[in-house]
Amino acid sequence: xxxxLYGGFEVHPFLRWIVQNYITEDLVVVxxxxxxxxxxGLRICYExxxxxxxxxxxxxxxxxxxxxxxxxxxxxxxxxxxxxxxxMLAFSxxxxxxxxxxxxxxxxxxxxxxxxxxGFMVIPITEDMPSIRVKADGKSMRLLEFLLxxxxxxxxxxxxxxxxFKPLKRALSVMRSSxxxxxxxxxxISILPTIRNEDVRNTLRNCEGEITLICPPISLKSRxxxxxxxxxxxxxxxxxxxxxxxxxxFIDDAYADLKREISSLDVEVITVNISQASLEGQxxxxxxxxxxxxxxxxxxxxxxVKTVKEEITKAIGQEKEEExxxx
Numbered sequence: 424x425x426x427x428l429y430g431g432f433e434v435h436p437f438l439r440w441i442v443q444n445y446i447t448e449d450l451v452v453v454x455x456x457x458x459x460x461x462x463x464g465l466r467i468c469y470e471x472x473x474x475x476x477x478x479x480x481x482x483x484x485x486x487x488x489x490x491x492x493x494x495x496x497x498x499x500x501x502x503x504x505x506x507x508x509x510x511m512l513a514f515s516x517x518x519x520x521x522x523x524x525x526x527x528x529x530x531x532x533x534x535x536x537x538x539x540x541x542g543f544m545v546i547p548i549t550e551d552m553p554s555i556r557v558k559a560d561g562k563s564m565r566l567l568e569f570l571l572x573x574x575x576x577x578x579x580x581x582x583x584x585x586x587x588f589k590p591l592k593r594a595l596s597v598m599r600s601s602x603x604x605x606x607x608x609x610x611x612i613s614i615l616p617t618i619r620n621e622d623v624r625n626t627l628r629n630c631e632g633e634i635t636l637i638c639p640p641i642s643l644k645s646r647x648x649x650x651x652x653x654x655x656x657x658x659x660x661x662x663x664x665x666x667x668x669x670x671x672x673f674i675d676d677a678y679a680d681l682k683r684e685i686s687s688l689d690v691e692v693i694t695v696n697i698s699q700a701s702l703e704g705q706x707x708x709x710x711x712x713x714x715x716x717x718x719x720x721x722x723x724x725x726x727x728v729k730t731v732k733e734e735i736t737k738a739i740g741q742e743k744e745e746e747x748x749x750x
Contacts, residue, residue: 424449424450424451424597424600424601424602425449425450425451425601425602425603425604425605425714425715425716426450426451426452426453426597426598426601426603426604426605427441427450427451427452427453427604427605427606427607427714428453428455428548428598428604428605428606428607428614428617429452429453429454429455429470429474429606429607429608430454430455430457430470430608430609430613430614430617431455431470431608431609431610431613431614431639432458432469432470432566432567432570432571432609432610432613433473433609434473434474434477434609435607435608435609435637435639436706437607437637437706437710438452438474438477438478438607439477439478440706441714441716442477442478442542442543444718444719445716445717445718445719446716446717446718446719447542447543447716448542448543449543449716450543450544450716451543451544451545451546451597451601452471452474452543452544452545452546453546453547453548453594453597453598454468454470454471454474454545454546454547454548455470455547455548455613455614455617456468456470456471456547456548456549456551456552456553456588457470457552457553457554457555457566457613457614457615457616457617458470458565458566458567458613459552460552460565460567462503462512462515463496463501464519465512465515465516465519466515466518466519466552467507467511467512467515468514468515468518468532468547469505469507469511469567470613471532471545471547472507472511472514472515473511474545475514475535475536475539475541475545476508476510476511476514478541478542478543479539479540479541481510481539484508484509484510488509489508489509489510490506490508490509491509492509492512493506493507504568504571505567505568505571514535517531517534517535517538518531518532518534518535521534521535527550527591528547528550528591529546529547529591529593529594532544532545532546532547533546546591546593546594546597547591547594548590548591548594548617548623549588549589549590549591549594550589550591551587551588551589552588553584553585553586553587553588553616553617554566554584554585555582555583555584555585555612555613555615555616555648556582556583557569557579557581557582557583557648557651558579558580558581558582559577559578559579559580560577560578561580566582566612566613566648569644569648570610570644570645572644577644578647579644579647579648579650579651580651581651582648582651582652584615584616584619584652585616586616586619586620588616588620589622590620590622590623590626595622595623595626598623598626598627598630599626599629599630599631600631601630601631601632602631602632602715603632603633603634603635603713603714603715604627604630604632604633604634604635605634605635605637605713605714606634606635606636606637606665606669607637608637608639609639609640610639610640610642610645611638611639611641611645611649611660611661611664612645612648612649612652615652615664618664618665618668619664624668627668627669628667628668633670633671633713634668634669634670634671635669635670635671635672635673635710635713635714636661636662636665636669636671636672636673637672637673637697637710638658638661638662638672638673638674638675638678638697639661640698641656641657641658641661657678657681658672658674658675658678658681658685659681659684659685662685662688662690662692663688665690666688666689666690667688667689669690670690670691671690671691671692671693671713672685672690672691672692672693673693673694673695673697673707673709673710673713674692674693674694674695674697675694675695675696675697675698676694676695676696677698678694679694682694693709695707695709695710697710
């Protein structure tokens with residue numbers, strides 16, 4: 424059973440690619456909860472539900488319809504940030520109903536994934552909501568609010584992490600028995616409470632399969648928060664956070680000069696093009712091989728057609744070169 428440990432303020436392109444092109448019935452995604460928050464008595468599971476919404480075929484609402492509830496609440500004087508679409512509110516209401524009947528949070532997630540025929544399982548790492556807060560331009564705010572803010576010029580004075588939470592036994596169990604764990608993050612900060620938790624660390628150390636980390640992008644905002652937390656804002660700094668927990672780490676080609684130093688942490692380092700623009704178009708084969716999933720038939724055919732087209736284009740180009748040479 425392959426497992427993806429996932430966290431961050433937005434859905435990583437790799438996850439979108441996987442759920443669209445691969446058979447995921449055996450896949451379990453263990454989702455971070457640092458960006459969860461309460462909204463009028465409902466728990467918004469921001470990270471998990473972002474992924475569920477992106478991967479599901481549910482919804483269909485457009486434009487202002489997607490945020491109708493939030494718009495009405497704002498007219499009543501209530502403002503919550505960030506707003507989430509109606510589909511995610513429906514997920515929260517569904518789970519709340521299941522929880523009211525005595526189910527656990529992971530059982531509520533299982534019911535939700537089954538009811539919308541998601542095709543894979545998503546469970547939270549914990550029922551708790553550990554938090555990360557930053558102080559930017561003198562204002563204290565949640566990390567999620569800071570990362571989603573459109574203002575790039577905010578200066579971070581300090582950052583505070585709530586490290587305490589109790590992982591769900593089910594989440595630890597699926598990670599421990601997994602044949603492969605892929606750690607996929609949209610930013611390097613959101614995962615910190617999870618990866619510093621001793622129960623999680625022990626589980627990763629004793630995992631039966633290989634563990635691979637895709638080094639997340641380090642934006643200007645992420646860099647500021649990492650600096651405030653005294654963590655080096657580079658793939659080397661990220662690798663040190665995960666030291667002793669992973670077998671392999673993918674870093675972007677732009678940081679190839681750090682490969683030797685990261686390798687000294689007793690981890691295999693592979694350099695590939697994992698820029699945001701690149702991942703939106705094509706996932707490097709080396710990363711796809713890190714998780715044992717079979718391609719969907721239609722996706723495999725599309726891949727074959729693309730390969731054939733590329734080979735034909737290459738052959739035509741070579742023929743033209745030879746023809747020009749003969750002239």
